[in-house]
């Protein structure tokens with residue numbers, strides 16, 4: 001599905017990537033919401049700094065757009081550390097890691113995004129690196145093969161994953177610090193929207209910020225994106241640089257995003273479940289085939305918010321509609 005069509009997609013688009021560099025919170029105190037996580041992380045960071053040691057390996061999990069990458073950069077800033085960035089899909093062989101690991105200096109941070117997508121052999125190669133800051137690699141082949149041990153400098157691995165359930169438990173166990181990011185409260189999203197508006201030099205009424213927050217699926221990335229669309233709408237349709245409630249509501253309507261933040265794809269999923277599967281239970285593979293969407297997209301991107309807000313229920317026999325979604329389908333005017 002293309003980016004224009006799906007505005008409430010929580011995955012990063014190219015536009016987000018460019019803009020997010022300027023919007024990304026730099027310090028832990030700029031990071032809004034996730035209070036328990038932030039205070040626990042602050043203690044870990046302060047303690048590591050006091051001991052003059054690198055932070056323990058840290059894993060952030062949670063749906064796309066909630067701030068995992070931002071947190072990795074914040075940790076690097078707070079620890080005054082250099083950060084090296086890579087990702088699971090980028091590393092296909094253990095050999096790809098050797099150069100990266102041996103180049104790390106004491107206290108450096110290695111950020112591995114989408115860590116659940118590392119191949120198994122690479123994962124195993126990481127275990128001794130994480131545990132004892134050592135790697136073993138084999139050079140040459142056959143009778144000349146020999147294992148070389150290499151000592152690494154103590155570093156911090158920060159992993160991010162949308163699906164911690166897919167991580168092998170030996171890998172998960174090697175993280176000393178593990179935080180799961182939850183969808184954001186509406187009041188936190190409204191604050192994020194107000195802050196971003198200030199950075200973008202747009203005036204926004206509190207009622208408009210709340211309205212956009214309601215429709216942001218608990219996700220800062222979506223909140224920032226909808227704000228940018230509302231700003232465009234205000235400038236083009238209303239000829240002003242001021243987002244008021246009318247502009248926000250009209251803009252969301254034009255984007256076909258309803259008051260719960262659901263878009264056409266969400267509603268299509270719910271209504272297909274109703275018409276084709278009598279409200280469920282229906283297996284994810286059947287849904288994926290009927291909707292012509294990948295299982296991963298359904299599970300990582302679409303479903304979490306629908307489950308969290310009670311539009312869907314997951315049972316041992318598959319997904320089911322709830323009273324809330326049935327009511328919503330009936331009255332949905334979009």
Ligand SMILES: Nc1ncnc2c1ncn2[C@@H]1O[C@H](COP(=O)(O)OP(=O)(O)OP(=O)(O)O)[C@@H](O)[C@H]1O
Pocket residue numbers: 010011012020021023024025030031032033063064065066067068069070071160162192220221224
């Ligand atoms: N707590 C927060 N306070 C302010 N802004 C935030 C916060 N969390 C995220 N953001 C904003 O949302 C955007 C998305 O965050 P980020 O890229 O860190 O998400 P992510 O969890 O890494 O997503 P993905 O799983 O797609 O990689 C950032 O550019 C940042 O501007």
Ligand SMILES: [Mg+2]
Pocket residue numbers: 068069070113160
């Ligand atoms: Mg990220």
